[in-house]
Amino acid sequence: MDYGKLLCGRVAQVPPSGIRRFFDIVSEMRDVISLGVGEPDFTTPWRYSDAAIYSLRQGHTHYTSNRGLKELCRLACKYEARFGAGYDPAQEVLITVGASEGIDLALRTLLEPGDEVLVPDPSYVSYMPCVTFAGGVCVPVPTRAENGFVITPEMIRPLITPRTKALILPYPNNPTGGVMRRADMEPLADMLEETGIAVIADEIYAELNYTGEKHLSFAAIGNMKERTVTLNGFSKAFAMTGWRMGYACAPKPILDVMLRVHQYTIMCAPTLGQYAALEALKSGFETDFADVKRMVTQYDRRRRVIVDGLRRAGLPTHEPLGAFYAFPCVKGTGLSSNEFCLRLLEEQRVACVPGDAFGQGGEGYVRCSYASSMENIREAVRRIGIFMQKYR
Amino acid sequence: MLSQTDISILEILSDDARTPVSALAVMTGLSEDEVKSAVERLERDRILLKYPAMINWDRVRDDRVQALIEVRVTPQRDEGFDAIAAKIYNFEEVKSVYLMSGAYDLLVIVEGTNIKQLALFVAEKLSTLEHVLSTATHFVLKKYKQDGVIMEKVPGDDRLAVS
Numbered sequence: 001m002d003y004g005k006l007l008c009g010r011v012a013q014v015p016p017s018g019i020r021r022f023f024d025i026v027s028e029m030r031d032v033i034s035l036g037v038g039e040p041d042f043t044t045p046w047r048y049s050d051a052a053i054y055s056l057r058q059g060h061t062h063y064t065s066n067r068g069l070k071e072l073c074r075l076a077c078k079y080e081a082r083f084g085a086g087y088d089p090a091q092e093v094l095i096t097v098g099a100s101e102g103i104d105l106a107l108r109t110l111l112e113p114g115d116e117v118l119v120p121d122p123s124y125v126s127y128m129p130c131v132t133f134a135g136g137v138c139v140p141v142p143t144r145a146e147n148g149f150v151i152t153p154e155m156i157r158p159l160i161t162p163r164t165k166a167l168i169l170p171y172p173n174n175p176t177g178g179v180m181r182r183a184d185m186e187p188l189a190d191m192l193e194e195t196g197i198a199v200i201a202d203e204i205y206a207e208l209n210y211t212g213e214k215h216l217s218f219a220a221i222g223n224m225k226e227r228t229v230t231l232n233g234f235s236k237a238f239a240m241t242g243w244r245m246g247y248a249c250a251p252k253p254i255l256d257v258m259l260r261v262h263q264y265t266i267m268c269a270p271t272l273g274q275y276a277a278l279e280a281l282k283s284g285f286e287t288d289f290a291d292v293k294r295m296v297t298q299y300d301r302r303r304r305v306i307v308d309g310l311r312r313a314g315l316p317t318h319e320p321l322g323a324f325y326a327f328p329c330v331k332g333t334g335l336s337s338n339e340f341c342l343r344l345l346e347e348q349r350v351a352c353v354p355g356d357a358f359g360q361g362g363e364g365y366v367r368c369s370y371a372s373s374m375e376n377i378r379e380a381v382r383r384i385g386i387f388m389q390k391y392r
Numbered sequence: 393m394l395s396q397t398d399i400s401i402l403e404i405l406s407d408d409a410r411t412p413v414s415a416l417a418v419m420t421g422l423s424e425d426e427v428k429s430a431v432e433r434l435e436r437d438r439i440l441l442k443y444p445a446m447i448n449w450d451r452v453r454d455d456r457v458q459a460l461i462e463v464r465v466t467p468q469r470d471e472g473f474d475a476i477a478a479k480i481y482n483f484e485e486v487k488s489v490y491l492m493s494g495a496y497d498l499l500v501i502v503e504g505t506n507i508k509q510l511a512l513f514v515a516e517k518l519s520t521l522e523h524v525l526s527t528a529t530h531f532v533l534k535k536y537k538q539d540g541v542i543m544e545k546v547p548g549d550d551r552l553a554v555s
Contacts, residue, residue, distance in 0.1 A: 023554035036554035301404065301419040308418040351554060374408070378415070 014132050017125045018357025022341065026351045033380045034351040035306075035368040038174065040324075042239040042298075044276070045291045051279030052243075052272050060271055066263040068095025068247070069274045075281040076247045083206055084220025085230060087249040094259050095269045095277075099204045099246035100126060102231035105258040106200045106248065107134035107166070110229075115165035120151055122355055122362030124174045124202070136165070142361040145318040145329060149178030153191035166198040169218055172205035175358045175367035176327045177320020179209060182216055189221045198254075199228045204246070205323040207237035207292050210300050215322075219249070226251055229258070236323075237292050238280045243273040299324050302370040302377050309381025310368065313388040324371045327355065331364040333391040341366055348383035394439075397422055401430055402440065409443035448543050450535065458487075458503050458532040459510050461518065462496040464525040473497060476523050485513050496528070507531060 019038070026032055067073060074089040087093050096102045103126060111117070113135040119127045121140035131138045139159050143149040151169065171180040180188075192199065199218060206215040219228040233246025246269075248258060262268075284292065306326050310317045315328035330340040337354035344350050353369075355362030370377055394402075397420045404411050404419060413431070417424045434440035449456050465476050473491050480500055481489045488501040500518070504510040511529070519527045535543050 019554055023552060026553045032553065034553045037551050038555040039551055041549065041551070297403075301400075304418050304421065305415060353554060 010135070011133060014129045017129075019125055019353055022351070022353055022357065025342070026345065029345065029349070032345065032349045032351050033372075033376050033383070035370070035372060035377075035380055036351040036353050037369050037371055039241040039371060040236060040239040040295065041371050041373060042295050044238070044240050044243070045280075045283075047283055048238065048240065048276040048279045052276040055272060055275035060275060062271065064095075064268045064271050064274060066259060066268055067093070068269055069271075069278060072274050072278045072281070073247075075278065075285070077249070078285070079281055080217070080230065080232065080247075080249055083203070083215050083217040085217040085225060085228075085249065087230075088252075091252045092249055092255050094248045094255060094262060095274060096231075096233070096246040096248050096262065097266060097269050098235060098244040099202060099231045099233040099248075100244075101262070101266065101269075102229070102233075102246055102248040102258075103127065103130050103168075103200065103202065104134070105261050106229040106231070106250075106254075107131055107136060108261050109254060109257045110166050110198050110200075111136040112165070114163060116161060116163045117165060118156060118159060118167040118197075119359075120149070120168070120170065120173070121360060122149075122175055122358035122365070123168070123170050125358060127168050127170070128359070137163070139164070140359055140361060143176070143178065145176075145316075145327075145365075148318060148321070149173055149176035149327075150180050150184045151188060152184070153187050156188075157191065160195065160197070164195075164197055166200055167192070168200045168202065170202040170204075171218075172203075172209055172215070172322020174205065174323050175325050175353070175355065175362065175365075176318075177323050177325050179211055179322040180218075181211065181213065182221070185216070185218055185221045189218075189224050192227065193223065197227070199224065200231065201228050202231045204231065204233050205236055206232055207289075208296060208299060208324055209322045210296075210303060211321050229254060234277050234280055237295075238277075238284075239291075239295065240273075240276065240280065243270075243276055245269060245273045245277040298374075299370065302372070302374055305374065306368060306370045306377050306381060309378070310384065313381065313385040314392045315384070315388065324369055326368045326370060327365050328368065329365055333388070335391075337363055337366055344384065344387050348387045350380045350383050350387075398430055398434065401427065402434065405440070405443070409445070446539065446541055448535075450543070455505050456503065457505065457507055457510055458501065459514075460530045460532065461500040461502060461514060462528040462530075463498040463500055463518065464496045464527075465498060466523045466525060467497075468523060476521070479521055480518065483513070483517060485510070485517075 073093045076093050077087045077089040107130050111134045115136045116139050117131045117136050118139050118141050120143050128138045141155050201218040209215045219225040219230050229250040231248050234240040307317050310328045317326055317328040320326050337356045341352050341354045352366040355365030400420045413424050413427050416427045467473050468475055477489050485502045487503050490499045492499050514529050
């Protein structure tokens with residue numbers, strides 16, 4: 001069989017994720033402290049799991065409506081309103097299989113073959129492949145540490161062509177920890193206003209924001225809601241990665257088509273997870289999101305420790321204001337991101353992810369997750385300090 | 393009035409009393425001197441009392457016995473429950489004393505080397521105290537969770553090492 005002819009070239013040529021490549025190396029080694037993990041170290045608060053177990057006992061083991069449980073849609077919109085954007089639970093929200101499905105749905109809904117999508121570089125590993133899978137062309141927008149890895153109109157304007165269909169706006173950002181505040185978003189909104197470009201705002205790290213201000217949705221800025229697909233979910237803030245629960249919000253004309261793709265490909269998000277997510281939001285509103293606050297407080301303390309430790313080790317590190325990643329610059333060592341990570345792993349048994357896994361713009365940086373115990377973080381930065389003695 | 397950073401220091405120490413001043417400073421955004429003086433002030437004000445370790449004594453020796461005793465008392469004029477509580481908490485066997493709402497007044501946690509010793513303590517010392525109306529003793533058989541910590545070995549980190 002000639003698989004070269006059998007497989008779709010466009011899809012098959014997408015390389016495996018750089019994260020995956022590094023995972024294969026790390027998983028062969030013992031006694032490694034991993035700062036490579038992109039998910040919370042907290043387990044799901046028990047009451048959410050308990051609600052899911054109860055739903056099984058009650059026999060809620062069937063499909064839900066395509067959109068998702070009505071009450072979950074209602075609470076998802078109420079939750080989203082905390083970030084400034086108002087959505088109609090009956091028409092403008094859809095429960096997805098993680099925010100990941102939302103990315104795919106939005107791109108498939110918006111892109112004609114050959115359409116261009118602007119993606120901040122570095123960014124989460126899935127955007128570029130998903131654009132390709134949807135038949136689009138990815139246009140990286142290099143971001144810089146000097147301005148906190150945010151996107152500005154000046155960066156985007158020269159990249160816009162008649163084929164530019166969408167901008168992916170993933171803030172708080174993985175891997176940089178960059179956050180876009182109102183003052184960063186407003187000029188961008190003003191510029192987009194003159195264009196027909198859609199925005200896919202992946203706000204999965206919305207709660208993990210250490211600016212002292214609450215996260216603000218891009219859809220809440222001016223008239224941006226009409227062109228914005230807002231993606232969020234339960235994985236990061238509620239420590240529910242394995243449940244694969246997310247949601248997408250968008251104006252009805254966009255959401256209707258996303259819902260159709262979801263209907264034919266997924267049917268509905270898993271019912272069990274929907275009940276867990278429902279409990280997460282219900283109890284969240286009852287307790288003023290005490291579980292989330294407890295975890296965010298811990299992340300913030302770890303963030304300060306890891307940034308301080310990396311800087312002391314001699315690695316310039318911009319202050320990450322969101323998510324749970326520090327993104328130190330390793331250019332001063334003369335090593336590439338990949339070499340730095342491999343040597344650090346071999347010599348000190350600390351795993352980080354090379355920045356170039358997140359796009360060419362990440363070269364010269366490494367991603368250090370602080371979704372790890374304080375004990376691990378302190379030991380990891382101690383080891384990085386020893387490692388760096390050679391390069392100071 | 394405690395500041396937000398005071399509370400952060402207390403929270404961090406309550407989770408790990410070994411946290412060094414340098415780490416407390418980084419985590420709270422204070423200088424090391426500011427942390428030192430905050431800790432000294434909290435100690436002086438008897439807010440920060442002691443820096444104990446939590447130990448699973450069940451795994452060390454099996455002759456240690458704990459009991460929870462429900463005590464009903466007659467509150468005294470002018471002194472309420474405080475005077476009788478003091479008479480109880482002064483015994484070395486008594487580890488904790490709480491004033492409770494509900495069916496009894498004081499919850500007394502006592503510790504000893506065997507059941508007989510504790511039973512005699514209750515019979516001879518506690519229930520004979522003036523103003524004590526009745527006691528009900530419950531021996532602790534197994535501790536599953538204490539102060540937020542699950543005693544048994546909990547499953548390790550099963551996350552993918554890189555994701």
